[in-house]
Amino acid sequence: MAEFGQLLIEVLGIEKDYPTGAGVFQALRGVSLGIAAGEFVAIMGASGSGKSTFMNLLGCLDRPTRGSYHLHGQDVSRLSSDQLAALRNREIGFVFQGFNLLPKLTALDNVALPLMYAGMGRQARRQQAQATLNRVGLGDRSHHTPLQLSGGQQQRVAIARALATRPRIIFADEPTGNLDSETSRQVMGFFSQLNHEEGITLVLVTHEADIAAYARRRIRFQDGRVVEDVAIEAVAA
Amino acid sequence: MIIASLFETAWHALTTHRMRSFLTMLGMMIGVAAVILMLAIGQGAQAMVRSAIESMGSNLFIVMSGATTTGGARVAMGSAPTLTFADADAIRDLPDIVAAAPVSPGSAQLIYAGLNWSTSVFGSTPDYAIVRDWPMASGGFFSEADVRSGARVAVIGQVVARELFGDEDPIGKIIRIRQAPFEVIGVLAAKGQSLDGRDQDDLVIVPISSAQQKIFSSSLRNRARFIMAQATSEKTMDAAESAINEVLRNRHRIGVGQEDDFIVRNLTAIAETAASTTRVMSLLLGAIAAISLVVGGIGIMNIMLVSVTERTREIGIRMAIGARRRDVLWQFLIEALTLSLIGCAIGLALGIGGAWLVERFAGLPVAVTPASVLMAVGVSFLIGVFFGFYPARRAAGLDPIEALRAQ
Numbered sequence: 026m027a028e029f030g031q032l033l034i035e036v037l038g039i040e041k042d043y044p045t046g047a048g049v050f051q052a053l054r055g056v057s058l059g060i061a062a063g064e065f066v067a068i069m070g071a072s073g074s075g076k077s078t079f080m081n082l083l084g085c086l087d088r089p090t091r092g093s094y095h096l097h098g099q100d101v102s103r104l105s106s107d108q109l110a111a112l113r114n115r116e117i118g119f120v121f122q123g124f125n126l127l128p129k130l131t132a133l134d135n136v137a138l139p140l141m142y143a144g145m146g147r148q149a150r151r152q153q154a155q156a157t158l159n160r161v162g163l164g165d166r167s168h169h170t171p172l173q174l175s176g177g178q179q180q181r182v183a184i185a186r187a188l189a190t191r192p193r194i195i196f197a198d199e200p201t202g203n204l205d206s207e208t209s210r211q212v213m214g215f216f217s218q219l220n221h222e223e224g225i226t227l228v229l230v231t232h233e234a235d236i237a238a239y240a241r242r243r244i245r246f247q248d249g250r251v252v253e254d255v256a257i258e259a260v261a262a
Numbered sequence: 263m264i265i266a267s268l269f270e271t272a273w274h275a276l277t278t279h280r281m282r283s284f285l286t287m288l289g290m291m292i293g294v295a296a297v298i299l300m301l302a303i304g305q306g307a308q309a310m311v312r313s314a315i316e317s318m319g320s321n322l323f324i325v326m327s328g329a330t331t332t333g334g335a336r337v338a339m340g341s342a343p344t345l346t347f348a349d350a351d352a353i354r355d356l357p358d359i360v361a362a363a364p365v366s367p368g369s370a371q372l373i374y375a376g377l378n379w380s381t382s383v384f385g386s387t388p389d390y391a392i393v394r395d396w397p398m399a400s401g402g403f404f405s406e407a408d409v410r411s412g413a414r415v416a417v418i419g420q421v422v423a424r425e426l427f428g429d430e431d432p433i434g435k436i437i438r439i440r441q442a443p444f445e446v447i448g449v450l451a452a453k454g455q456s457l458d459g460r461d462q463d464d465l466v467i468v469p470i471s472s473a474q475q476k477i478f479s480s481s482l483r484n485r486a487r488f489i490m491a492q493a494t495s496e497k498t499m500d501a502a503e504s505a506i507n508e509v510l511r512n513r514h515r516i517g518v519g520q521e522d523d524f525i526v527r528n529l530t531a532i533a534e535t536a537a538s539t540t541r542v543m544s545l546l547l548g549a550i551a552a553i554s555l556v557v558g559g560i561g562i563m564n565i566m567l568v569s570v571t572e573r574t575r576e577i578g579i580r581m582a583i584g585a586r587r588r589d590v591l592w593q594f595l596i597e598a599l600t601l602s603l604i605g606c607a608i609g610l611a612l613g614i615g616g617a618w619l620v621e622r623f624a625g626l627p628v629a630v631t632p633a634s635v636l637m638a639v640g641v642s643f644l645i646g647v648f649f650g651f652y653p654a655r656r657a658a659g660l661d662p663i664e665a666l667r668a669q
Contacts, residue, residue, distance in 0.1 A: 086582060086662045107586040114584020125579045125666070129278050141267045142584040186583065 032095075033193065033226055034060040034083060039092035041078050052078040054249035055092070062193065065220045065227045067237035067257075070246030077198065079246065080230050084117055084196045085109045097193070114142050118187025122199035124179045126171040132158060132182045133167035139190050157185045161215070177208035184215065194226040195219070201236055213239045264589060265596070272597040275569075286565040287605035289558030290645070294609025294638045295616060296551035301634040302617035304544025306627035310455070311540050315533040317453040317462060319394040321493040322529040325353070325506060327486070328522055343485040344514065344523040347470070350489045352509050354389065358494050358502035363389035364486030366470050368478050373438040374426040381422055382465040383439060385473025393492040401433045401448030404469050412471040416444040420452045421464040442476040444468060457536055496530070503528060552641070558605065559645035566598050566653035577657050578665025591658035598650020599643065606642035610635060 041053040053075045060066055070076040081087045082094060085101055086109075094101045096116065104112065113119075126135045133154050140150035158167050161181040163174075171179050180200060187195050197216065201209035217239055219225045231237050238257065245253035276283040327343040343366075350364040366385035371378055384390070391403045404415045416437065423432050432446045453462040474483055493502040506526050510516075514523055570577070577590055585593075617628040 081663050084582075086666075107588070110581065110584055110586040110589075113582060119582050121666070125575070125582075127576055127579065129274065138580070139583040141264065142580075142586070142589060144264060147267065147270075190584070 032059040033062040033064075033097055035095045036083075036089075037093045039079075039082060039089045039094060041075075041082065041087070042090045051249055053082075053089070056249075056251055057092075058244065058251060058254065060226065060228065062226055063220070063224045064242060065217070065240045066229065066242045066244060067240035068228065068230045068244050068246065069232060069234075069237055071232070074246040075249040076230055076246040078249075080196055080198055080228070083228060084119060085113050110142075114139055115190055116192050116194060118184075118190070118192040118195040120180070120183050120187050120195060120197040120200045122202035124171065124176075124183045124203070126179060126182055126186070128171050131168050131170055132163060132174065132185075135171070135182055136185045136189050139186060143190055154185075154189060157189045158182070160188065161185045175208075176204050177211060180204060180208075180212055181215070184212075188219075188225075192225075194228065196228050196230075198230045199232070200229070201231070201233070209236065265592060268589075268593050268596045269600070271593055272600045275597055276600060282565065283601065286561055286601055287608065289561035290555070290602050290605025290642060291558075291609040291612060293551065293555030293558040294606045294642060295612035296554050297548060297638050297641075298610060298613025298630060298634060299616045299620070300547035300551040301544065301637075302613070302628040302630045303620065303626060304540070304547050305629040305631055305634070306621075307540045308537070308544055309629050310627045311457065311533075311537050314455055314457040315530075315537060318456065318529060318533060319396070319490075319492065320530065321496055321499055322393060323491045323493065323499075323503065323506065324527045324529050325349075325489040325491065325510070326525045326527065327488065328524040343487050345486045345489055345510075347484050347486065349510060349513060350387070350389075350486060350491075352513060353489060353491050353506055356502065356505045356509065358498040358505060360492045360494055361389040361392040362489055362491040363387050363393050364470055364489050365390065366473050366478065366486055367488075368473070370440040370466075370477055372422065372426060372466065374435065377426050379422060379425045381419075383473060383477060384465055384467045385470035385478070386467055387470060390467060390490065393490045396453065397451045399449045399451045400431075401446070403448055403467075409469040409471055412475055413469055414442065414444045414472055414476065415447045415469065417448040417450060417467045418446055419450050419463040419465045421461055422466055423449050439466065439468070440477050444472075444476075457533060499528060499530065555641060555645060559602070559649040562598055562601050562646065563649035563653060565601075566594060566650055567656070569597070570594060570653050570657040573657075574660060574665045574668035577660050578662050578668065581660070581662035582666060587658040590660075591654045594654035594657045595647065595650045598654065599646035602642045602646030602650070603639075606639055609642075610638060613638075 036059070037057050039053055039056045040051065043050045043052055056079060068076045068079065078087075082089055085096070088102055096112065101109070101112070127138070130138070133151060136157055137150040137154035140153055145153070155164065155167055158164050161184055163178060163181050163185065166174060166178060171182065174182065200216075201212055204212060213236060216227055216229070220227050227240070229237070229240055237243055241257050243253065243255050243257055244251055325345065327345045345364065347364050350362045353359055354362040363386045368383050368385075369380065370383045371380045387409050388403050388405060399420065401417070403417055404413065408415055416439065418432060426432070426437065427435070432449055435446050436443050437446060438444070450463070456462050468477070470486065491502075491506065493499045503526055507522075510524050511522065516522060580590060614630050617630050620626050621628045
């Protein structure tokens with residue numbers, strides 16, 4: 026049994042309410058779970074199941090209405106928005122479905138952006154950004170803007186941006202949603218490699234079973250609750 | 263260090279929409295240029311008035327011969343001199359008066375060695391140089407003895423010296439004033455323009471007795487068209503004015519209820535009024551120009567609000583990867599500041615250039631002072647902060663999740 030502190034992520038009785046015109050909508054109705062360092066977790070569920078809300082809470086973009094969330098032993102629900110921003114900057118990387126790169130900036134500047142908010146000097150952050158781009162195999166594309174890159178390349182730039190500050194966790198929200206199946210396989214292969222070789226904790230939100238199959242644990246949401254939490258043995262080809 | 267990077271970010275954002283940035287800055291440019299130009303014109307006018315006042319002489323009264331009533335027909339002021347040399351002496355003997363000079367003005371043609379020049383001729387006494395605070399460039403002023411004896415000596419202004427003598431030294435030369443020969447014994451220092459725009463250096467001063475006998479052939483001997491008097495200080499001017507009134511009413515035997523046959527004017531007060539008028543005009547011009555600066559600032563706020571709305575998703579992305587609220591605030595504030603300060607710089611160049619053109623082609627005196635430049639830069643900075651703050655705060659207050667969902 027995992028003790029408190031060994032878990033990278035520990036949520037207890039988390040609830041999230043959204044006020045709507047017709048009253049309060051309960052997006053999460055009491056979720057408790059833990060994720061250890063180095064895990065590769067797929068979060069599944071239909072739209073409206075609460076999986077995206079849960080992701081946003083885990084990613085420190087939002088705070089729960091009730092319940093507690095400890096990230097690396099720290100009670101996140103009590104932090105100020107500036108402290109949350111610093112936490113997102115240092116500990117967390119985001120990869121989105123729509124890539125969310127800044128279209129006017131080059132790949133290098135996009136990857137260097139989180140380093141700027143980390144307070145790193147211009148020269149140092151450009152070096153580190155270049156090194157990170159090399160890692161995702163786009164070292165020769167650093168001066169291209171997103172529009173000059175293919176979808177798969179854009180998503181790799183986004184992954185490089187998520188990796189730039191060397192975070193412990195990466196949250197990927199439908200990262201293959203805008204990609205064809207071949208590119209999806211490459212991106213998922215790269216995620217697996219990061220998890221295997223560097224021990225980066227990965228939390229993946231998807232509704233596609235074959236994408237979820239890359240993970241080693243599957244958590245299924247329905248109506249704001251966890252309805253399934255199982256280990257996955259088989260690795261998809 | 264983040265701030266430095268944010269300037270780079272701002273520059274990048276502004277150069278991405280060049281046309282829009284330019285149009286946004288246009289308001290600031292026009293505002294700053296207008297402020298600089300208007301202040302330059304206003305301060306130029308003020309400087310001109312100030313130097314005219316300084317050249318006039320300080321704490322100055324002018325006592326003019328007033329309307330005389332001859333058999334019921336009132337004659338215009340100064341047309342028949344009622345003031346005498348003795349009046350001038352009486353005024354000079356007043357305790358608050360430093361000097362008093364009777365003046366008999368006129369004009370005449372001067373001739374020297376084949377050159378001629380028409381100019382103003384003033385007949386007066388040595389006190390004239392005192393009341394006008396008028397130093398000599400060379401030579402000396404004539405004396406009381408010259409006035410008593412009706413000596414044919416003359417003191418000339420810079421313009422006359424230049425027009426008649428060129429590079430030659432005028433001292434000791436004989437000029438003809440309306441055919442009468444006069445010896446030049448002094449050249450006055452330059453004074454420049456008077457308040458009414460006349461060149462004060464275009465004149466000849468001779469003893470008042472000589473002027474009346476040899477030049478004007480006046481039938482009214484020992485009378486002056488006006489008397490100029492200087493009070494001991496600004497504080498004694500009021501007392502001096504009533505003393506002059508009293509002594510002249512006594513001397514002219516004007517009873518209670520009778521109309522004065524003279525008029526005392528406080529020239530210094532009139533000059534102060536002129537100065538404050540130009541000051542008010544200058545302020546008014548600046549204030550009107552400042553309105554366009556405010557309009558320019560509103561233009562910046564408008565575009566920054568549009569920009570925040572357009573870039574909501576970008577703001578969400580920046581927040582997701584670790585931008586704190588104050589980083590976002592600074593980003594948009596710096597963008598607004600960059601717009602206003604670049605607009606200000608271009609406006610300064612336009613305003614200074616415009617001021618130069620006004621001086622060169624319209625002939626108006628202008629003065630671009632460091633203070634007005636500093637003020638324009640300072641106001642632009644404040645406008646950038648003031649009108650940039652609201653959009654920046656709106657950007658910083660966005661919810662990262664909502665912002666990420668924006669299209």
